[in-house]
Amino acid sequence: MIRDNRRLDLLLLAALISFVILPWYRLRSGFFGLGWVGDYLTDARVWPGVAQLGQWWLWPVPVMLLAAALLRLTLPPARRGGWLAILGAAGIAWMMTQGLSVGLRGWNWAALKALGDVGGQQAFGAGAIGILLCFAGLIAYGLAERGALKGDAFVLGSITLLIGLVALFVFYPLVSMFTGAFQDFDGSFTSAGVARNIGDPKIWSLRCLFGSGGCGVAWRTFFLALSTATGTTLLGLAFALVATRMRVPFKTGLRLLTVLPIITPPFVIGLALTLMLGRAGFVTQFIEDVTGWELGRWLYGLTGIWIAQMLSFTPISFLVLIGVVEGVSPSMEEASQTMRASRWRTFRRVSLPLMAPGIANAFLISFIESMADFGNPLVLGGNGGVLSTEIFFAVVGAQHDPARAAVLATVLLGFTLSAFLAQRLWLGRRNFATVSGKGDGGRHAALPRRVAWPVTVVVFLWAAFTVFVYGLILFGGFVKIWGLDHTLTLEHYTRAFSVGWQGGFVWTGVAWNSFWTTMKIALIAAPLTAAVGLLTAWLIVRQRFPGRGIFEFALMMSFAIPGTVIGISYIMAFNLPPVQMTGTAMILIFCFVFRNMPVGVRGGVAAMAQLDASLDEASLTLGASSPRTLRRVILPLLRPAILAALVYSFVRAITSISAVIFLVSAKYNMATAYIVGLVENGEYGIAIAYSSVLIVVMIAVIGTFQLLVGERRLRRQIEPAVQKRPKEVQA
Amino acid sequence: MTSPRRGAVAFEHVRKDFGGFTAIPDLTLRIEPGELVTLLGPSGCGKTTTLRMLAGLESPSAGRILIGGEDVTRLPANRRDVSMVFQSYALFPHMTIAQNVAYGLESGGMKAGPARDAADRGLGLVGLDGMGERLPSELSGGQQQRVAVARALVLEPQVLLLDEPLSNLDARLRRRVRTEIRDLQQRLGFTAVYVTHDQEEALAVSDRIVVMQDGRIAQEGTPRALYEQPASDFIADFIGEANVVPCEVDRVADGMATVRVGGLTQTVPARDAAPGPAQLSVRANAITLQEGNGPFGGKIVSSAYLGDHLEYEIETDVGLLFAIDAEGHAPLRPGTPVSLGFRPRGLALIA
Ligand SMILES: Nc1ncnc2c1ncn2[C@@H]1O[C@H](COP(=O)(O)OP(=O)(O)OP(=O)(O)O)[C@@H](O)[C@H]1O
Ligand SMILES: [Mg+2]
DSSP states (O other): OHHHHHHHHHHHHHHHHHHHTSOSBOOTTOSSOOGGGTTTTTOGGGOOGGGGTTSGGGTHHHHHHHHHHHHHHHSOHHHHHHHHHHHHHHHHHHHHHHHHHEETTEESSGGGGGGOOOOOOOOBOHHHHHHHHHHHHHHHHHHHHHTGGGGOHHHHHHHHHHHHHHIIIIIHHHHHHHHHHTBOTTSOBOOHHHHHHHTOHHHHOBTTTSSSSOBOHHHHHHHHHHHHHHHHHHHHHHHHHHHHHSOOSOHHHHHHHHHGGGGSOTTHHHHHHHHHHSTTOHHHHHHHHHHOOOOTTTTTTHHHHHHHHHHHHHHHHHHHHHHHHHHSOHHHHHHHHHTTOOHHHHIIIIIHHHHHHHHHHHHHHHHHHHHHOOHHHHHHOTTSOOHHHHHHHHHHSTTOOHHHHHHHHHHHHHHHHHHHHHHHHHHHHOOOOOOOSSOOOSOOOOOOHHHHHHHHHHHHHHHHHHHHHHHHHHHHTTEEETTTEEEEOSHHHHHHHOOEESSSEEOOSSSHHHHHHHHHHHHHHHHHHHHHHHHHHHHHHHOOOTTHHHHHHHHHHGGGSOHHHHHHHHHHHHSSTTSOOTTSHHHHHHHHHHHHHHHHHHHHHHHHHTSOHHHHHHHHHTTOOHHHHIIIIIHHHTHHHHHHHHHHHHHHHHHOOTTHHHHOOSSSOOHHHHHHHHHHTTOHHHHHHHHHHHHHHHHHHHHHHHHHHOOOOSOSSOOOOOOOOOOOOOO | OOOTTTTOEEEEEEEEEETTEEEEEEEEEEEOTTOEEEEEOSTTSSHHHHHHHHHTSSOOSEEEEEETTEEOTTSOGGGSSEEEEOTTOOOOTTSOHHHHHHHHHHHTTOOHHHHHHHHHHHHHHTTOTTOTTSOGGGSOHHHHHHHHHHHHHTTOOSEEEEESTTTTSOHHHHHHHHHHHHHHHHHHOOEEEEEESOHHHHHHHOSEEEEEETTEEEEEEOHHHHHHSOSSHHHHHHTTOEEEEEEEEEEEETTEEEEEETTEEEEEEOTTOOSEEEEEEEEGGGEEEEESOOSSEEEEEEEEEOSSOEEEEEEETTEEEEEEESSOSSOOOTTOEEEEEEOGGGEEEOO
16 A cells, blocks of 8 residues: 555656656757756757647646546545556557657648647657656556556556557557558658559569569569578478487587578678679689680579578578477387388378478578578679568669558568468467477487488588688688689778777777677667567566467567568658657667567577476565566576577677668668678678678677576586577577 | 454455356355364365465455455565465575575565574474575475475465475375474464365364365365265265265154165264255265175175275165275175175264
8 A cells, every 4th residue: 555655656756757857859969868958948949848838739648647646645546546547548548649640840640730730849758758658657557556467566567568669669660661651752641652563563573484574573582482491491401300310420510500690690691602603703713714604693683692591591490490300209209110110101200290380480480581681682682682672772772762662561571471370370280299298218210211311411512511601701801802812911801990099099990880889789789688578578478468469479470570671660660750769879779679579588488488487476475576586586597598588689689781771870880781881882801801700709799698697506416418499590 | 463363364255267267156264363274175176276366376356355354355465474385385496495485584675694594493493404505406305395384484474375285295204294284383373274185184284174166165164074074975075985875864863863774774963864865974984894695785896905905896776885894804806795784983964
């Protein structure tokens, strides 16, 4: 009772501060800057909400806050709770309505002009956002006082906040993108842009199958994704079988290979392929010299992209499939053999069907990765791009056609989401987990010979090719001009990363600027992502709130949103009020957090499922609050999952390009975007040198994370080697 | 805090739905301070649900719950003055035993030093002095169980909840630990609610037993009352494995009834019975049998040898009877005709 009142008082106090002290509207100087304090008396733009009440659409805000204060003074917690929650919800709804209705230059929607003339308003600033958070707090505290979710205000607050954030950073951008497709430059409704693009034969033509000519970009992307997914799944399966079912040397080496693509910026493989097989590549030259053929630009186009994607995504598929192959219970195979099945029959009738869901999963992941891939097509696409690059050029290119970008993005999203849904439906009926809780003795059946041989040969050829390509990448940073002048030099490294002394220490290299920005943003984003992801996982696993299933499904679905789509939708959503942040570091951080969070959630859910729920409950009945339970009991037991989430989000923040390239600005340039610029200018040497440095830095930082997070101590003696299930890696 | 009602528990018309399924339709139950009450019943009857509602881990769909006279229905678990011993113990695997026991004290705001001292005293109480530095994985099952009890007890809660605390232990340890828990409870005088589905355990430790069936209270009372005066055939069968057979009450005099069952006539406590058809609970060990024919005859259907006794299923005129013979040496073969009799102490009319 007393506690309920105290926390509500604090919340109302925060609302008061937000409304009468903090600047209501967004300031150019940035969200956290304090420059406004000096201009407080003179500049109306920095005034708080209470001074902006000349704008009638802000009146409901103080009215609702006063109503909340009145409830606090007159009613006991149990009776006021429902009303407080309703006030909070109404407050958020009103803030959204007015923010979306009144834009920079007045009404955003022509239909509203009838309500009379309004001046414009800026985007939300610290004050408005503070008020929004307080309304969210009212919902949480109100529901807690009513006894919802066992009256746990922390849980309710987290859920409210998370749903708000996901709505703002996942759904609002997508909706903005769709509406953006139907808007003219001045914001009025038009379907001209969509009509022009939606039936465009350049997107939909199927002439490469029937008749002559090329196919539309949508189909080409689709065919490419199918081939990549098929290829990487087969290869990944081959790798997984070799790694688990055969006695071969270099097994650890094979596993190490799989880490490489994860820490490789996505276009680097494309770059290496260019250097090898491109017009001036040494293999091309060699073949031309020997045979006299004119190979020219054969690499550029779908073939080249396909090879690059095979190199990039096979390891990911391997990571998924090795868990699947190991997961097939040996006793099933032994049972089959005791029933007089040959090794081949056992493999075909028992092992493969048991692996089928996992194989489908690997296929889906590769399919989505291929669809979403931006770096490789950018480098290798030549004249015929894929959807993601077309989207990019529709925005930044000479054509500048946002409607076209939105249509293409919708098509791309349609493909990936359908793949995701199809897999969900298909898996729904055949979910046979074969890893049982029972200690499963027995040995996996050896591979039938007719599978074993081809698989081994393919695997070793491919592994050699991968090693060669990576060797090339390292080597490429040390030669003068690739293909022309192979003298060894450190020139590229010094140009990129030199430091100097000009009356003080200066970072003179050209790469430093983007390098430090990248590090800062990645290091801020990684812990945030891990925190948000694991908190979400905890809520999903441990709390039964209405809509939980939908919430989880929506989160998992955001896996399937390609980076390019995220990039373009963020620009369309956050370029104008009410929430404006293009050109800031904040937009990059939010982009990373919400793009990589689903992986943290998935890892967290898997880890949490192994923790007995009675541990949480024991902590609660021992008088610990939920935050304390999280901190003292759950987090220490989740260390491996925390580490995985940290590493993953850090690495993805550094290597990703597809969304980032839309969101960088002159002030906040990221390494990958900078390197792409170098590639476009033909400065391959520096580009490769920079990429190699990134790879090394990532390895170092991952090691540091490992030390910081530390080991989870459950037993004093060394733990017996637990079978580690590789994390699934996702777009 | 030391109100006279400290330690009293009351459920008032509590209902609990899970989605569309009603686990507890309408539960009203009072528990007196210092009492050890056992919730007993078959699997799925709602014992754990009841206990978890009391702990604040589930919220009731309707009704009120009071602890120490105070309405706690909407109070979160961490603000209720109860603690719970979990079936799985739920010891935090990354903390030492002492840290585990001190955890609740520190959550309540106690400083680390005093909390540690109190934890050591708590460990002493359950006979685990000097084990504070070990990790839970370094203790035996029974020791872990006692840590779980100590961890709950050091908080000196009004009510201690125990959900099948012994089900992970072997039979011998179970007997010992249950005596220890009962001793502690009587010594320290706290209220305890104990969940089990082992009727022997319930009979051994309880002041009062509440038998539940499908979320309802089927009968409550002292162990003796339940055993000797079952209110229904369900209770008779559930407590002490009784056969329930139809009988005819001939007359009632001086609190004793004369009943006819099978071909025999018996005198049993009347328990408000009136002449006419009735039901009689016959304990399995109250049936005597001899090879041959008699006024009340039957045929062996199956037999089992269990060391110190023999178990039989016998086909009779009043149905299939389950009998325990503690005196026979060699089991009778199926098909053997037997003559049956009753020991009066194992008979009770069902009210
Ligand atoms: N979270 C839940 N969701 C849906 N139904 C539930 C849930 N928890 C319990 N139930 C149902 O409520 C009923 C009572 O369950 P409860 O766990 O209280 O049984 P119990 O008496 O403790 O059984 P046992 O002796 O097997 O532990 C059961 O039918 C169970 O299926
Ligand atoms: Mg139970």
